[in-house]
Structure formats: C-alpha cells, structure tokens
Amino acid sequence: MKKIKLIIREKGRYVEIPGLAAFRSPATLNVTKVKLSVLIQALHSCGINNYELISEDEKGNKRTLGKDPITVLPEKQKDPEIGNRLDRMEDLLLKLISNGTGQKVASSEQITNRLANIERVLKKGSKVIYTEQSKGNPVVEEFEDQYIPSIDISEMQISGKTSDVVEKTLKKDIDDAVDMLSNLTKNGGK
Amino acid sequence: MSEDIVKEPEVKKVKKEDPNICIGLDCGTMHLVCARSDSEEVKVTRNVFLPVDKDDISLTKLSDISYVKGEDDELFIIGSDAFEFANLFGQSVSRPMESGLISPKEIAAIDVLTLMLKELIGETAKKEVYCSYSVPAEAIDKGRSVTYHENVFARILNNIGVNHTSVNEAMAIIYSECAAQNFSGIGISFGAGMANVAISYKGIEAHTFSTARAGDWIDKQVAEALAMIPNRVTNLKEKYMKLSGEVTIKNKKTKRVLEALYYYHKALIEYTVKKIIDEFDEKVDIEVDEEIPIVISGGTSMPEGFVNLFKSVISNYELPFEVSEIRAAKNPMTAVANGLLVRTIADVKGK
Numbered sequence: 257m258k259k260i261k262l263i264i265r266e267k268g269r270y271v272e273i274p275g276l277a278a279f280r281s282p283a284t285l286n287v288t289k290v291k292l293s294v295l296i297q298a299l300h301s302c303g304i305n306n307y308e309l310i311s312e313d314e315k316g317n318k319r320t321l322g323k324d325p326i327t328v329l330p331e332k333q334k335d336p337e338i339g340n341r342l343d344r345m346e347d348l349l350l351k352l353i354s355n356g357t358g359q360k361v362a363s364s365e366q367i368t369n370r371l372a373n374i375e376r377v378l379k380k381g382s383k384v385i386y387t388e389q390s391k392g393n394p395v396v397e398e399f400e401d402q403y404i405p406s407i408d409i410s411e412m413q414i415s416g417k418t419s420d421v422v423e424k425t426l427k428k429d430i431d432d433a434v435d436m437l438s439n440l441t442k443n444g445g446k
Numbered sequence: 447m448s449e450d451i452v453k454e455p456e457v458k459k460v461k462k463e464d465p466n467i468c469i470g471l472d473c474g475t476m477h478l479v480c481a482r483s484d485s486e487e488v489k490v491t492r493n494v495f496l497p498v499d500k501d502d503i504s505l506t507k508l509s510d511i512s513y514v515k516g517e518d519d520e521l522f523i524i525g526s527d528a529f530e531f532a533n534l535f536g537q538s539v540s541r542p543m544e545s546g547l548i549s550p551k552e553i554a555a556i557d558v559l560t561l562m563l564k565e566l567i568g569e570t571a572k573k574e575v576y577c578s579y580s581v582p583a584e585a586i587d588k589g590r591s592v593t594y595h596e597n598v599f600a601r602i603l604n605n606i607g608v609n610h611t612s613v614n615e616a617m618a619i620i621y622s623e624c625a626a627q628n629f630s631g632i633g634i635s636f637g638a639g640m641a642n643v644a645i646s647y648k649g650i651e652a653h654t655f656s657t658a659r660a661g662d663w664i665d666k667q668v669a670e671a672l673a674m675i676p677n678r679v680t681n682l683k684e685k686y687m688k689l690s691g692e693v694t695i696k697n698k699k700t701k702r703v704l705e706a707l708y709y710y711h712k713a714l715i716e717y718t719v720k721k722i723i724d725e726f727d728e729k730v731d732i733e734v735d736e737e738i739p740i741v742i743s744g745g746t747s748m749p750e751g752f753v754n755l756f757k758s759v760i761s762n763y764e765l766p767f768e769v770s771e772i773r774a775a776k777n778p779m780t781a782v783a784n785g786l787l788v789r790t791i792a793d794v795k796g797k
Contacts, residue, residue: 386576386609386793387600407560407605416512418525418565419491422479423780427486430788433625437792440629440649 262287263308273298469577470786475639479783488780494539496528547595578786580615588658616644618785631739636746661746664710690751737770743781
C-alpha cells in the first residue's frame with residue numbers, strides 16, 4: 257500500500273489537519289489516511305504554502321507530488337504509429353546534429369563516456385586538469401576546432417639570440433614553496 | 447707485498463631522472479618570461495616584432511639580430527632588436543598583445559608568437575611537459591573578455607605539444623612571494639597592458655580583477671601630452687626613470703618626459719588603490735582577520751622608488767583590511783613566471 261508523507265520545513269507554524277493531532281512545524285508526518293484535498297485545504301488555511309508531499313510505494317519507490325491534489329492516471333498505451341513517428345524524428349534530429357561523417361554524435365555509448373568523464377572531473381575536485389598533448393599520438397581535433405584557423409610555423413625560421421637569462425632561480429626556494437602549497441591544498445587551506 | 451684489500455665495488459648513485467618538465471610561462475604584453483623545473487635560468491624575451499620589407503634590408507645586415515623569416519620571404523625582427531630598430535627608424539613596433547590580451551590588429555602575431563614561445567621554452571627532449579601560463583583577470587574598466595586570449599595561448603601551447611592550464615597572473619605572485627604567509631596576501635602585477643590584482647587568503651583566490659591602466663597607459667598619456675611616439679617614451683622610461691631622489695639628467699626634453707612620467711605613475715597608483723578598496727568592499731566575502739602583505743610586481747613597478755611612492759599614496763586611504771607590509775617582489779620581472787612554476791610543480795606532484 258502506498259504511503260504519503262508530508263514535510264513542512266518552515267519553522268514555527270501551528271498546523272491543524274483534520275484527523276491528526278495539532279502540531280508545530282518543522283515536521284514530517286504520515287498523512288496516508290488523510291484525504292488529499294482535505295489536507296491541502298487545511299494547509300492553505302494555516303497559511304502554509306511551502307511543503308512537500310512524498311508518495312512511497314511498497315517497493316520503496318518515491319515520488320514527489322505537486323501541491324494540488326493529483327490524480328494519477330493509468331499510463332496510456334503508446335500508439336504504435338506515434339511511436340514510429342517519434343523514432344523517425346529522433347533519427348532525423350541525430351542526422352542533423354551529426355558532424356557530416358554520418359556518425360551519430362549522441363549515441364548511448366558516447367553519452368555514457370561523457371558522463372564518466374564528468375564523474376572523473378568531479379572526483380578530482382579542485383585539482384587542476386592540464387589539457388593533455390600526448391607526444392607520441394596524433395592530436396585528435398575537436399569538432400569545434402575545424403572553425404579555428406590552424407597555426408602553421410613549418411615554413412618559418414627563427415634566427416639569432418631571441419631570449420636573455422634574467423635570473424638564476426634558487427631551486428630550494430621553489431621547492432619550499434611547492435611543498436607548502438601542496439600541503440595547503442591537501443589540508444584544504446588549514 | 448701487495449695488500450689484500452678488497453675494494454667495495456663503487457656504487458654509483460644514479461639520480462632518477464624526472465620524466466616531466468614543469469614550466470611557468472608569463473605571457474605579458476611587453477615580455478614573455480619562462481621558468482623551467484629542470485633549469486635554474488629564467489629566460490625572457492620582448493613580446494614585440496617589427497615587420498621589415500625584404501627589399502629594405504639584406505640578410506647580411508641581419509646577421510647579428512633576431513628575426514623570423516616567414517612564408518613568401520616575409521621578415522620580422524623580433525624581441526629587443528625589434529624595439530631598437532623601431533626606435534632607430536622612428537617606427538612603432540608591432541605587438542602580438544595589446545592591453546594585456548592578444549591583439550586583434552596584428553594578423554601575423556599568432557604565428558610569430560608561436561615561434562617566439564617555442565624558442566623561449568626551448569628543448570624538451572621528448573619529456574612530458576606541463577605548463578601553467580598566465581592570464582589576466584577580466585578588466586573592470588574595459589569591456590574586453592579574456593576568453594579569446596586564453597584560448598589562443600592554449601592553442602599555441604597545443605601546437606608546441608605542451609600540456610597546459612591557465613592561472614591568474616596576480617595569483618602567481620602570491621605563489622612565488624607569499625609562501626611564508628601561508629599564501630595570504632594581495633598580489634599586484636603592474637604590467638605593460640594591465641594592472642592585475644589578486645586577493646588571496648590561505649591560497650584561496652578570494653577575488654581577482656584587473657584594470658586597463660598600466661605601463662602602456664602611462665606611456666600613451668605622456669606621449670600625447672608631449673607630442674611624442676609612445677616607443678620613445680618607453681625607451682626613456684626604461685633608461686632613466688626613477689621615482690625617488692634627484693634627477694641627474696641634463697637634457698631638458700628628457701627631464702620634461704621624466705617629470706610627466708612621475709605624474710602619471712602617481713595617477714596610476716592612485717587609481718589602482720581606489721579600485722582595490724572598492725573591489726574589496728563590494729566583492730570579497732571572506733573575513734580576513736589577520737594582517738596581510740601587499741606584494742608589488744611587474745615591469746612597470748621596476749623604476750627605483752615605485753614601492754615607496756605606492757606606500758605614500760596608500761597611506762592617504764583608509765583600507766578595509768590590515769596590512770602587515772608593502773614590499774616589492776624579489777624580482778618583479780620573474781615573480782609571475784616563478785609563481786606559475788611553483789603552481790605547475792605542485793599540481794603535477796599531486797596528480
């Protein structure tokens with residue numbers, strides 16, 4: 257049997273709902289036995305607009321209900337013709353957004369890979385990610401890069417002394433600063 | 447009689463070679479500065495070039511100077527030589543960057559800049575190279591985005607085969623100069639194109655911003671006031687400018703330039719201090735409950751007396767934070783590159 261839970265986070269409200277003992281918010285309570293329309297009306301009359309109603313079935317599946325009484329209708333069987341048309345439209349859209357090679361941009365595998373990448377980035381937290389340029393492997397140009405003119409210096413030659421040495425850095429100073437910065441980063445600024 | 451001493455085989459200590467090279471690359475309007483983890487030398491090149499007509503100059507005359515020979519025999523004199531030649535001929539140098547960002551005016555700039563950076567970074571011997579390069583913060587007084595600039599440098603480094611990330615220029619000063627203060631402080635980089643400011647608390651970037659007034663602004667104002675070309679003003683500034691003590695120059699015209707330079711240096715500092723106070727009041731959310739240092743860096747802060755002038759100006763204002771000291775970076779020219787190197791090594795170590 258489904259259970260319906262009411263959550264009121266707003267503090268300091270005196271709430272009276274028919275069939276339940278009066279209480280003061282914030283509160284979370286089981287309102288399965290209260291008729292939904294009566295419950296909503298009671299909440300309105302107490303001046304409570306910010307609340308959540310959560311429906312939970314036997315399997316533990318939860319669903320947030322709207323503020324107004326909801327009549328959950330049985331799912332309509334999908335019209336096979338409409339389904340086919342939607343599939344064709346999806347194919348058409350994928351073709352339109354593909355990069356001209358006929359390869360679909362957003363295959364489920366690619367979406368999974370992208371999500372995995374996002375997860376990896378999130379796990380790294382504040383760690384800096386260097387845009388990698390692997391020496392041995394050819395660079396795979398991103399789609400957007402096709403619009404950026406490439407830098408070609410193959411025909412250019414440089415002659416003469418182009419730079420001067422301005423300083424001999426003390427390696428120890430650099431190493432000390434690196435250690436302190438690494439420790440600070442590890443300890444979250446403490 | 448021979449002594450039967452059995453000699454222990456000599457164990458050679460082989461230092462494990464680091465498979466990575468870390469780099470700090472300061473991409474400034476006037477100078478490009480590079481610090482590497484495998485070298486104690488910090489190298490610098492002037493970020494300017496001068497296109498020359500091949501009919502005007504023969505290659506034999508170019509034997510002692512730095513130049514780039516491009517497609518269709520185009521010639522570009524680069525670095526300090528470009529500056530000297532331009533001054534000699536009364537021309538203005540071409541600048542790959544303008545006001546702290548990649549210049550939209552110079553068509554050849556990116557190719558020339560790529561070659562200059564490749565030379566400056568130098569040999570990497572097939573090692574994995576990681577680089578933090580400097581980017582300015584968005585300017586609060588000029589509506590130019592830094593996105594294009596940031597992406598162009600990323601593309602140049604891609605082209606050279608370097609792994610890269612961008613780091614705020616003024617934060618780099620904090621990394622190189624404020625380790626003893628647990629990376630808390632206000633870093634100010636008075637460059638050629640922009641003045642960049644970072645407010646850092648325990649290594650956390652509390653707020654960064656930039657203003658479009660810096661060394662070039664001073665030169666332009668002085669040049670306009672005295673009807674000169676800005677190159678010439680820059681040249682005199684770098685040769686003779688002092689913001690303290692007696693002026694020993696006898697040439698009247700130069701004296702007048704130096705006088706104007708003093709006024710505009712003071713105006714620049716006034717403007718920057720006011721902006722720091724405004725930004726701190728409006729944008730810094732964290733409670734800075736301890737005294738913090740102000741560290742001044744960048745090529746524009748190099749004239750003698752700049753820090754004292756800064757102290758004198760700031761003493762007229764009530765600040766929204768406590769200052770422990772106001773000091774110059776150990777080397778204003780290399781502080782950003784060294785700070786970027788610190789950050790790169792720390793990132794790569796933590797990988």
